[in-house]
Amino acid sequence: MLGTTVPAAAQTTLRLRGSDTLGAKLLPQMAEAFKKQAGRVSFDIAAEGSSTAFTNLLTDSAEIGMSSRKVKPDESAEFRLKGRDLREFEIAWDVIVIIVNKDNPVSDLKKKEVLQIFSGDIRDWSEVGGNPGLISIYTRNTSSGTYKDFMDLAMKKREYGTNSQKMAGNEQIAAEVGANPHGIGYLGLAYAHAKGTKIVTIEGAIPSTADVKKYPYARPTFLYTNGEPTGTTRQFIDFCYSPVGEAIVTKVGFVPKSRAK
Amino acid sequence: MKDPVPTSRQPLGSLLLKSQRRSVLGLEKQRAIRLFFAGNSSVAIVVLVLIMLFLLREGMDFLPTYRHELEIYRRAGLEFCDILDRPLAEHQQLCSKLRRAASASSNTITQTARSRRDAAYEQMREVEEDTRLQRLALTDALAQVPPVAPDELARLRQELHEATLATTTALPQPAALSPAEAQELKQELVLLSPEVPDLPPLLKALSADYIRVDMEAHTAFKPLVDAVEAFEAAPDKLHALIDEMKNHARETKAHVTEIQNTEGGRPHLEKVDFARNITPLTTRIPELNAKVAEYALLAEKAAAALPAKAGTPQGTEFLVEMRAQLPLHLARVHEAAAGLAAWNFQKPVTYLDVIIAFFFGDAWITNSSWQDFFGFVPLLAGSVLIALIAVLIATPVSVVAAIYTNQFASAREQEFIKPVIEFIQAIPSVVLGFIGISLLGDAIKGVSEWSWLQWVPGFPIQERLNMFNAACLLALMAVPTMYSLAEDSLNNVPRAYIDASDALGATKLQTVFCVIVPAARSGIAAAVLLGLGRVIGETMVVLLVAGNRIAIPDFSVGPGVIFQPAHTLTGIIAQELGEVSRGSAHWQALFMVGIVLFVISLLVNWCARAFVRSFELFKS
Numbered sequence: 052m053l054g055t056t057v058p059a060a061a062q063t064t065l066r067l068r069g070s071d072t073l074g075a076k077l078l079p080q081m082a083e084a085f086k087k088q089a090g091r092v093s094f095d096i097a098a099e100g101s102s103t104a105f106t107n108l109l110t111d112s113a114e115i116g117m118s119s120r121k122v123k124p125d126e127s128a129e130f131r132l133k134g135r136d137l138r139e140f141e142i143a144w145d146v147i148v149i150i151v152n153k154d155n156p157v158s159d160l161k162k163k164e165v166l167q168i169f170s171g172d173i174r175d176w177s178e179v180g181g182n183p184g185l186i187s188i189y190t191r192n193t194s195s196g197t198y199k200d201f202m203d204l205a206m207k208k209r210e211y212g213t214n215s216q217k218m219a220g221n222e223q224i225a226a227e228v229g230a231n232p233h234g235i236g237y238l239g240l241a242y243a244h245a246k247g248t249k250i251v252t253i254e255g256a257i258p259s260t261a262d263v264k265k266y267p268y269a270r271p272t273f274l275y276t277n278g279e280p281t282g283t284t285r286q287f288i289d290f291c292y293s294p295v296g297e298a299i300v301t302k303v304g305f306v307p308k309s310r311a312k
Numbered sequence: 313m314k315d316p317v318p319t320s321r322q323p324l325g326s327l328l329l330k331s332q333r334r335s336v337l338g339l340e341k342q343r344a345i346r347l348f349f350a351g352n353s354s355v356a357i358v359v360l361v362l363i364m365l366f367l368l369r370e371g372m373d374f375l376p377t378y379r380h381e382l383e384i385y386r387r388a389g390l391e392f393c394d395i396l397d398r399p400l401a402e403h404q405q406l407c408s409k410l411r412r413a414a415s416a417s418s419n420t421i422t423q424t425a426r427s428r429r430d431a432a433y434e435q436m437r438e439v440e441e442d443t444r445l446q447r448l449a450l451t452d453a454l455a456q457v458p459p460v461a462p463d464e465l466a467r468l469r470q471e472l473h474e475a476t477l478a479t480t481t482a483l484p485q486p487a488a489l490s491p492a493e494a495q496e497l498k499q500e501l502v503l504l505s506p507e508v509p510d511l512p513p514l515l516k517a518l519s520a521d522y523i524r525v526d527m528e529a530h531t532a533f534k535p536l537v538d539a540v541e542a543f544e545a546a547p548d549k550l551h552a553l554i555d556e557m558k559n560h561a562r563e564t565k566a567h568v569t570e571i572q573n574t575e576g577g578r579p580h581l582e583k584v585d586f587a588r589n590i591t592p593l594t595t596r597i598p599e600l601n602a603k604v605a606e607y608a609l610l611a612e613k614a615a616a617a618l619p620a621k622a623g624t625p626q627g628t629e630f631l632v633e634m635r636a637q638l639p640l641h642l643a644r645v646h647e648a649a650a651g652l653a654a655w656n657f658q659k660p661v662t663y664l665d666v667i668i669a670f671f672f673g674d675a676w677i678t679n680s681s682w683q684d685f686f687g688f689v690p691l692l693a694g695s696v697l698i699a700l701i702a703v704l705i706a707t708p709v710s711v712v713a714a715i716y717t718n719q720f721a722s723a724r725e726q727e728f729i730k731p732v733i734e735f736i737q738a739i740p741s742v743v744l745g746f747i748g749i750s751l752l753g754d755a756i757k758g759v760s761e762w763s764w765l766q767w768v769p770g771f772p773i774q775e776r777l778n779m780f781n782a783a784c785l786l787a788l789m790a791v792p793t794m795y796s797l798a799e800d801s802l803n804n805v806p807r808a809y810i811d812a813s814d815a816l817g818a819t820k821l822q823t824v825f826c827v828i829v830p831a832a833r834s835g836i837a838a839a840v841l842l843g844l845g846r847v848i849g850e851t852m853v854v855l856l857v858a859g860n861r862i863a864i865p866d867f868s869v870g871p872g873v874i875f876q877p878a879h880t881l882t883g884i885i886a887q888e889l890g891e892v893s894r895g896s897a898h899w900q901a902l903f904m905v906g907i908v909l910f911v912i913s914l915l916v917n918w919c920a921r922a923f924v925r926s927f928e929l930f931k932s
Contacts, residue, residue, distance in 0.1 A: 099890055100890075106893060124570070125570075156426070156430040156434075158430075158433060158437065171404075172404035172408065173408060173411070174408045175408065175411075177416060178408060178411040178412060180426075183415075183416065184774075192860070192888070193678050193887075193888060198679065203681070208681040208682070210677055213862065214863065215861065216877050217860040217879070218860065219856075230776055231775065249441075259448075
C-alpha cells in the first residue's frame with residue numbers, strides 16, 4: 052500500500068518488492084543514500100507485504116525481495132522446483148512494540164497476558180490491572196509480515212481473537228490506539244512514539260535499539276535475491292551493511308545486524 | 313430513398329444514410345452501419361457474459377480446492393483435535409468473567425494506592441519519553457569502547473540534566489497526589505538518568521504501598537482469588553495433551569504440504585499413509601476422556617468454592633453469570649468428548665459439506681498456522697447490516713427531498729437543489745473514506761460521550777471506525793441515485809390524477825400525500841432498492857471506515873450493535889486479494905465471495921426492475 056517510485060532517470064533500475072515494514076521507510080531512505088553515492092541507478096519500490104517479495108522474485112519482476120520473516124518452506128520449495136537459488140541477507144532487526152493509549156494505566160504486561168489479550172481470552176482491561184472496559188485490539192491485516200510474525204513471536208501460533216480489527220498499516224494502528232482509551236496494538240519500533248500512545252514494557256523489558264535480544268518481540272528482517280547478487284544489486288546490499296547503511300538503519304528505528312545483541 | 317434536398321450544409325443523418333452503390337466488405341453501407349450499431353450495443357452483453365464466465369471459472373474451482381483442504385484437515389487429524397479444542401475455548405470466557413469479578417472486588421481496596429502509583433509512574437514515563445534522545449546519547453557514549461573522553465560525557469550529562477529539568481518543571485499536578493508529594497516527585501524526577509538504575513524513592517514507596525494494599529485485598533478476597541486461580545488451572549493437563557496431539561497433526565499436515573509442493577500439484581491423498589499417522593491420536597481417546605472428566609471435576613470444585621458475593625454488585629453479577637454458564641459449557645465438553653470415538657478420519661468430505669462450510673461457516677480465518685477457514689457469514693452479516701443502516705438513513709432524506717423539489721420548490725430552488733444533490737455522486741469514495749476516518753469518526757465518538765445522550769443504546773461508543781460511521785457515508789453516496797429515481801417517479805404520476813384531486817377540493821398537502829406519493833410508490837421502492845444495490849457493492853468506504861473486525865456482530869447488545877466494527881464482502885476482497893497466490897483456496901474463496909456479491913447485486917436490480925415494471929403497468 053505504501054510505495055515510493057523513483058523516476059527512471061538513470062540506466063539501472065532496481066526493483067524492490069515485499070514487506071511494508073521494510074519498504075515504507077528503511078529501504079526508500081537507503082535507496083536515496085545509495086543513489087547519492089553510486090549515481091546512475093534508480094529504484095522502484097513497492098511494499099505490499101512480505102509474501103509479495105517471493106511471488107515477485109519468482110516471476111522476475113523484482114531484483115530484491117524484502118521480507119520481515121524468513122522464507123516459508125513451501126515458498127522455498129517453489130524456488131527449488133523452478134531451479135532458482137534463493138539467497139538470504141539478514142540486514143536488520145525489527146522490534147515489535149506493544150502500544151496502548153496514553154491514558155491507560157497499564158504500562159507493563161506479561162508475555163502470557165499479551166498472548167491472552169490478542170487471542171481474545173482476556174477481554175477486559177480490569178483483568179490485567181487497568182480500568183474496567185472492553186479491550187479493542189488493532190492488528191495488521193493478513194498480508195503483512197508483522198501479522199504472521201506476531202503470531203509466531205507472541206501468540207504461540209494461536210489465532211487472533213475474533214474481537215481483533217485488521218488495520219491497513221502501522222500508522223492506522225497508531226492513530227486508532229491514540230484515539231481509543233481502551234485500545235491496544237502493535238507496531239514496528241520505527242513507528243512507536245506516535246501521538247496519544249505509550250509503549251508497554253514486557254515483563255520489564257523495554258523495546259529499544261540498545262538491547263534487542265532481551266526483548267521478547269524482536270525479529271530479524273531479510274533481503275532476498277535470485278541467485279548470488281551481482282553488479283548494482285551486490286553494491287546495494289553491501290551498502291546496507293556499510294557504516295553509512297547502518298546509520299540509516301538506526302535512524303529509521305531498526306537495529307543493525309552487527310549491533311543486535 | 314429519395315435524395316435529400318440539397319442545402320448548404322447537409323444533415324449528418326442524411327450523409328450517413330444516403331444510399332450509395334459502394335459496399336463495405338460485401339455489405340451494403342446501410343446494413344454495415346446497422347451492424348456497427350448493433351455490435352456496439354452487444355459489446356456490453358458480451359462483456360457481462362465474459363465477466364460471469366470468468367468469475368464462475370475461478371470461483372467454481374473453489375469447491376474442489378476447499379474440499380481437498382478440508383479433507384487434509386480431517387485426514388491429518390486436525391479436525392480431531394478441534395473437536396475438544398472448540399468447546400474448551402469457552403473456558404477462557406468464563407475465566408475472563410471471574411477475573412473481572414476478582415479485579416472489581418480487589419479494586420475496592422486497592423483503587424487509591426493504584427491510582428497514586430500509576431500517576432507517579434506516568435510522570436516518570438513522560439519525563440523519560442521527552443528526554444529519550446539525550447538518554448540514548450548518554451547510554452551509547454557510556455557503552456562505547458574505547459571509553460569516551462570525560463568532558464564529552466560531562467557535556468552529555470549536562471544536556472540530559474537540562475532537558476530533564478525543563479520537562480519536569482512543565483509537568484502538571486496529578487489529581488491523585490497531594491501538592492507536597494507532587495513537588496517531592498518533581499525533585500526526584502530531575503535526577504533521573506540512565507546511570508542511576510534505582511527508581512526514585514517516592515515511586516518505590518508508592519509501589520511498596522500498592523503491593524501492601526494488594527496483599528491486603530488478596531487476603532480480604534482470598535476465597536474468590538483462590539477459586540479463580542483453581543478454575544483457570546483446571547484444564548491445564550487437558551490442554552497439554554491436546555497441544556501435544558495438535559503438534560502431531562500439524563506435522564502430518566506439513567508432510568502432506570511438502571509432497572504437494574515437490575510434486576507440483578494436488579497429490580492423491582491415497583498416497584499418504586494417514587492411517588499410520590492417525591493412530592497415535594485416536595489411541596489416546598481414553599486418556600482424553602479421563603482428562604475431560606478430571607477437568608470437569610476440578611472446574612466444578614473451583615466453582616463450588618466461589619463465594620456467593622464479590623466485592624461489588626457488578627462483580628457478583630459476573631459470578632452469577634459464570635455459575636449459570638458453567639453447566640452448559642461442561643455439558644458441551646462432555647458431548648464433544650463422547651463424539652470423539654465416533655469420529656472417523658476416512659469419512660469423505662462431500663461437496664455439500666463444503667457448501668455448508670462456506671455459506672454457513674462463522675469463521676473467516678486466513679494465513680493461519682493451523683487451518684484456514686472460509687466461512688462467509690461474518691462478512692455477509694457485516695455487509696447486509698451496513699447496507700440496511702445506510703438505506704434506512706438515505707431513504708427518508710432522498711424521498712423527502714424528492715417530494716419537496718418535485719411538488720413544493722419554486723423553479724429557482726429546483727434549479728439549485730437538483731444539481732447539488734446530483735453533485736454528491738461526483739465525490740470519489742476514497743475521499744469520503746478519509747472524511748470518515750478523520751472527521752466523522754471523531755464527531756460520532758464525541759457526540760456519544762455527551763452525558764444527556766447516554767440513553768441511546770450503545771453510547772458511549774468505543775470504536776471510531778464502526779458500521780454506523782460507514783453507513784452514514786454510504787447513505788450519502790446512495791442519496792443521489794435514490795433522489796433522482798424517486799423524483800422521476802413522482803414526475804411520472806399522470807397529470808390527470810393531480811387535476812382530479814384538485815377538482816375534488818383537496819389541499820396541496822392532501823394531493824401530495826394521498827394521491828401523488830401513493831401513485832409513485834413502486835417507483836420509490838425501486839429507487840430504494842437501487843440505492844441498496846449501490847451501497848452493498850461499495851468498497852473503499854467500508855474498507856477504510858467499517859473497522860474490519862471479522863466476527864458476526866453481537867446482536868445480544870440490542871440496537872447498539874450498529875456501533876460495532878465489522879468486515880464486509882467487498883472489503884475482504886480488496887484487503888486480501890493483493891496478497892494471495894493465484895489459484896490457492898484463499899484466492900478462489902475470494903472469487904466465490906465475488907460471485908455471491910454479483911448475485912446479490914443482480915437480485916437487487918432485478919427486484920427494482922420488477923417494481924418499475926409494475927409501476928408502468930399501473931400507469932397505463
